[in-house]
Amino acid sequence: MVMTYIKVLGLWASPYSFRVEKALKMKGVEYESVEIDIMNKTQELLDSNPVHKKVPVLLHTGKPIAESLVIMEYIDQVWKGEPLLPSDPYERAQARFWAKFIDDQLTPAARTAVMGEGEDAKKAREAAEKFLKILDEEIRGGNKLFEGKAIGYLDLVGLVVTHWFPVLQEAAGKELVTKDDYPAIWAWGERLLGCPGVKDDLPPWDKLLPFFQLTP
Ligand SMILES: N[C@@H](CCC(=O)N[C@@H](CS)C(=O)NCC(=O)O)C(=O)O
Known part of the structure; x- marks a missing residue:
């Protein structure tokens, strides 16, 4: 089985998922988007965000990162290209x-x-x-x-x-x-x-x- 390198557990209508997926797109990163039904959460979501049990979660080579502001900072540090945060x-x-x-x-x-x-x-x-x-x-x-x-x-x-x-x-x-x-x-x-x-x-x-x- 090939493990997806970058995956977002998200919800199409969520502003928090949107900002994370848009940040990845702006960096030109290819990722898999997994749509979560928040009324019927998957085990993958519960396991990867056990504290808040919310979307979005970014899985980078299987390692989960939760909370959209934290995820955006992570994306900005890991992938170069257009910066998301100011350099000053x-x-x-x-x-x-x-x-x-x-x-x-x-x-x-x-x-x-x-x-x-x-x-x-x-x-x-x-x-x-x-x-x-x-x-x-x-x-x-x-x-x-x-x-x-x-x-x-x-x-x-x-x-x-x-x-x-x-x-x-x-x-x-x-x-x-x-x-x-x-x-x-x-x-x-x-x-x-x-x-x-x-x-x-x-x-x-x-x-x-x-x-x-x-x-x-
Ligand atoms: N502070 C979180 C907020 C995320 C959030 O509220 N996600 C909602 C969808 S918009 C969610 O997963 N709700 C499910 C629940 O509360 O059980 C972030 O920035 O990622």
Whole structure:
């Protein structure tokens, strides 16, 4: 039996899987993509990510790496070609800072704000609005990490906000990220869509919408 050299256990609708697969494509790495049904997880997923039991997982010659931010850094270190993170240490730290902010603070709050109910959703909305404002002001302030000229690590993370959030809010019938309230975030999203290969690779809105209507 030939062991696949590079494999991604992922889910087509996941922003976390998307960023990892896109990072591999940007590096020109060939890999096998294994679609996981997260309602019926395979033993391979449970064995390779026993702590979180989530996708994506990258298997490199059988060795598993979990958590999309960690995987992207690994990809950037292992495969040369177009860098994902800036080479300057300070800019690199800033990219990590904003990626963490988006994943650890903004995304959970936004998800509960649109998909949750009652008091939890109300509190989460207040938090999400505060975080969105912080991000919008940072972009508006001219931080060049958000220029979106050549897509990198932070841009791949940002797609959860600019592409997935609008679908989620449409699925839930609740507005959160609007062009009027957060014009700089919106404009960042438009710049990202203009980067080569992004628009064509992203899971389209008309496929994501029914998925999130069924799978909150
Ligand atoms: N922090 C993780 C988040 C991954 C994640 O939330 N994956 C979801 C799919 S979008 C999942 O596997 N959910 C299954 C579950 O929670 O049981 C990462 O960055 O990789």
